[in-house]
Amino acid sequence: MKHPSFSRRQFMGASAAAAGSGFFFHGTGIAAAADGFPGERILTVPEKDQLRLLQFTDLHFFNAINKYPVREEYLRLKTIGIMRRLVDHARPDLIIATGDLWHENTDGRGMEFMHWAADQIAALGVPWTLTWGNHDDVDDQAAAHRFLTTALHSVYDGEANQGHHVVAVEMSGGKRILELFCLNSGDTGIKADALDFLSRYAEAYTYADGEAPLRMSAFHIPLKQYQDRWDDGTARGLLGEKVYFESEDGSALSGFVKAGISAIFCGHDHESDYSAFSDGIELIYGRATGYNGYGAETLDKGAKLYEIDTRTRTYRWKTLFPDGTTWQPGKDEHLDISEE
Template identity: 70%
Template sequence: MNQRNVSRRQFFGATAATAASGFFVAQTATGAPATDFPGERVLTIPDKGIVRVLQFTDIHYFKGIDKYPVREEYLRHKTVGIMRRLVDHAQPDLIVSTGDFWHENPDGRGLEFMNWAIDSIVALGRPWTFTWGNHDHVGDEAEAHRTLEGALHSVYGGTARNGNHTVVIELENGKRVLELLCLNSGRRGVDKEALGYVTDYARARVHKEKVLRMSAFHIPLKQYHDRWVDGSARGLLGEKVYFEDDDGSALKVFQDAGVSAIFCGHDHESDYSAFSDGVELIYGRATGYNGYGAETLDKGGKLFEIDTVTGDYRWKSLFPDGTTWQPGKEEHLDIRED
């Protein structure tokens, strides 16, 4: 599919978004003052008290298409349906899909899968971005970056820095509400390149007043495991924490960069959060029916609500019927079978 051709669905999505929420996207101009930063995208929205960010994760479109194509297509459209309903309930200012958006690159179809995934998120009519998961494979990554960046309503800015980019949400009155560092955690976790990006960004963006800084990426840090084991995490653990190659040293980089909270995906059957060295580590709620785990945790999204006056945030898991879930104060439930 050629992304330059705006489909009928994309056109109506654009019209609805403009009319409904009045957002517009500006990319930091290249060659502008030295404070400008490659890959930073500034999303300007109307003045409001609460800004909403909706996380989808582990959608896994096309998983199993070779073995059970009818079921795969059914589950894919079922996922599209709940994404629409989650957006209707959440009314998000930004959607972030934190990886495993599509499933691999069989027969060289990765870019085709990615384009289908992009179309499905564009149709929601909201600004959106994406962080790479370990199953988001394509043959031509440069082409993928360009397509993601050029798609309708996209605030993805990862072309220059291997998928690492920052989405800034700013009110029309100029108030900077959120700096969201969106990282590529590759196949095995956030690597030196991603962490270097975090450090570079923090050096380039020093503010007189505190601006909420968060980070989104796919593979959890080792401390997700550590905080579950020491009992300080609140929520549900449905499988082991697959922190892959992370050795625990990355967290300090986020801490030093002033990141208050991290949200990830990758493990579909867990939903909890914990504070580690002052940084809140939060699991997303897995969204896609093509991915495993629906028998353990209902599919949904994670909604972050940010108070634009205080800079405080809160989160809850959101379901397509509009109900929500947050762990109780003492909730620490291991629901693994093994």
């Protein structure tokens, strides 16, 4: 694989300089606010053997719109095209965009960018939510939370908790399959406010043996253990750049362990796609989706598909591409592609 001609450093530099169609309705869920816990949204789906969760990440709509307006629009529409195809292949019950959905607050247009991006996801006809990335910027955070909470097909409920929220997925018979903790990692990584939300929710909901749902967590900036597990050789997959865990020092993981989280997935680093276990939790990179972000020459753009067995509440994942093909790392695959 070729080294990218548009690197993370160039991408960040350009960022500083730049400082609805008719579709088949794939989703069949009904969302409702929970009565007991602020920040929980319950998504009810029909009885089924498998729940399908599709992760988009790092879409970066409107990146460099002032500097390269024609190029930006072309890449933005190209991204929308592959999102449609990914949804057609995945047929998900829920979509989550794990940060950097739009790019910055250029000329105070962040709210406009957010509205446009939300409209595109809503047009896919699937219940959806997002986690905030370090580039998702607006002038009025409170107004942004309110809009996202009421957007078409949205199951976002982060207004009361700085963007932190939980999407609880239940089947129509009442069986709770999944609790997805959607956290705001801010500009520098997971901090105390996110861990406090995680702890309060986990303590509020206890289950008898055999009844506990699968607990997963999604956010934008990876934990330090993503780097540690790559360095010790236990990660499986592809490394295209160093892990930008920012100022997170590795201490956050214990909070996820205490909350009973089985898997964490993130974005932020566009050129890596691997997973590893740390203290019993699988740490997973999403596959970068947006052509407005860097990295397309290192890794093909796509999405991550999580398939959850509703009987056992176990999961498996695979990277999904717009043509319907998939990829999973080999048993011993541990490949540094950053210098290729």
